[in-house]
Amino acid sequence: MSEYSGILIYAQVTREDYIHTVFFELVDKAKELSKKLNGAEVNAVIFCRPGLTRTFTEAFQNKGVNKVYCFEDEKLANYSTDYYSKLLVDLVGVIKPEILLIGATNQGRDLAPRVSGALGTGLTADCIELDINEKGQLAATRPTFGGQLMATILCKTYPQMATVRPNVFKVNQQDCFVQTEIVSCPVNISYLKNNVEIVDFKKTIDTVINDLDSAEIIVAGGKGMKNEKGFELLKKFAGSIGATVAATRTAVEMGLAPQSIQVGQTGKTVKPRVYIACGISGAIQHTVGMSGSEHIIAINNDENAPIFDIADTGIVGDVFEILPAYLNYHG
Numbered sequence: 001m002s003e004y005s006g007i008l009i010y011a012q013v014t015r016e017d018y019i020h021t022v023f024f025e026l027v028d029k030a031k032e033l034s035k036k037l038n039g040a041e042v043n044a045v046i047f048c049r050p051g052l053t054r055t056f057t058e059a060f061q062n063k064g065v066n067k068v069y070c071f072e073d074e075k076l077a078n079y080s081t082d083y084y085s086k087l088l089v090d091l092v093g094v095i096k097p098e099i100l101l102i103g104a105t106n107q108g109r110d111l112a113p114r115v116s117g118a119l120g121t122g123l124t125a126d127c128i129e130l131d132i133n134e135k136g137q138l139a140a141t142r143p144t145f146g147g148q149l150m151a152t153i154l155c156k157t158y159p160q161m162a163t164v165r166p167n168v169f170k171v172n173q174q175d176c177f178v179q180t181e182i183v184s185c186p187v188n189i190s191y192l193k194n195n196v197e198i199v200d201f202k203k204t205i206d207t208v209i210n211d212l213d214s215a216e217i218i219v220a221g222g223k224g225m226k227n228e229k230g231f232e233l234l235k236k237f238a239g240s241i242g243a244t245v246a247a248t249r250t251a252v253e254m255g256l257a258p259q260s261i262q263v264g265q266t267g268k269t270v271k272p273r274v275y276i277a278c279g280i281s282g283a284i285q286h287t288v289g290m291s292g293s294e295h296i297i298a299i300n301n302d303e304n305a306p307i308f309d310i311a312d313t314g315i316v317g318d319v320f321e322i323l324p325a326y327l328n329y330h331g
């Protein structure tokens, strides 16, 4: 019997002092995995400024998190690769989880390889599915060979580590209350050198292009938006309905949008309430990243475009007539 047990999940605290939604998605998935691991504990680890953890207690309890290992210190108020990875490695050495899950956010993508490297364990990055196989091992699935194949990867060492993209798993709306135990952990970092000093935070993206992960409405543009002027029109339309802008890979390759807002197999997975696809054909590599949207509206001048196969509402027409008409009508 392995000395490793339980599932540990990294609870990322955002700069606005809330817990990133990918954590809750991972907890629900971990609860499912736990059933195949004889009810293994689902625990969390959090790094934050003093006093913040208790503000999340209810959320942890409602999600059924058994224990929360909290590291609180002013020095942990902002993400630090050096501090966070050191403390997480030390914690794993003590509590020995059999699985360690981290959201594949920018922060998670920085933290996870540091931790796996220091622990000398395997890490399957950017997963889109997790399961437990018949031998009780974590079976982590991720796209490979530029997204042409899906590979299910097993880790030979412990803890078995994986990062998972936000929005891949659904958040279960039902609460599964448990009395969460908050374990306050000592923060021994005074001897550590923090190699990065944060001087300031600056927004590098405009207000329309903001966080796709939590967007309720997304307006996505494809090659059919044609050029920069077309994308300006798209942004204006998005701004008028309070939507976030996304793009296809082709639009990104045409230089019309940054890669950070690409949706699809090699981009982000999104699940907004409404996804409006403008001038997008509906290639599988794109739809795999947005087909979980609640309501899909497609505007395309080709009535045979595959996007209409998954659209709830289809508008056959020219985006350069339809979007301006909407903007004119709504002033």
Ligand SMILES: Cc1cc2nc3c(=O)[nH]c(=O)nc-3n(C[C@H](O)[C@H](O)[C@H](O)COP(=O)(O)OP(=O)(O)OC[C@H]3O[C@@H](n4cnc5c(N)ncnc54)[C@H](O)[C@@H]3O)c2cc1C
Pocket (backbone or CB within 6 Å): 145, 146, 147, 148, 221, 222, 223, 224, 225, 247, 248, 249, 250, 251, 262, 263, 264, 265, 266, 267, 268, 278, 279, 280, 281, 282, 283, 284, 285, 286, 289, 299, 300, 301, 302, 305, 317, 318, 319, 320
């Ligand atoms: C390994 C791999 C990974 C990939 N990963 C991704 C990914 O992550 N995300 C992604 O998006 N793609 C990805 N792709 C590319 C994908 O296969 C498609 O090529 C891409 O999604 C097509 O983008 P598009 O719909 O913008 O362009 P097109 O397929 O060229 O479609 C443009 C559409 O615009 C319509 N149109 C043109 N003019 C107008 C107009 N005036 N009004 C209305 N409609 C108009 C056309 O009818 C057409 O349907 C990947 C491909 C590979 C091989």
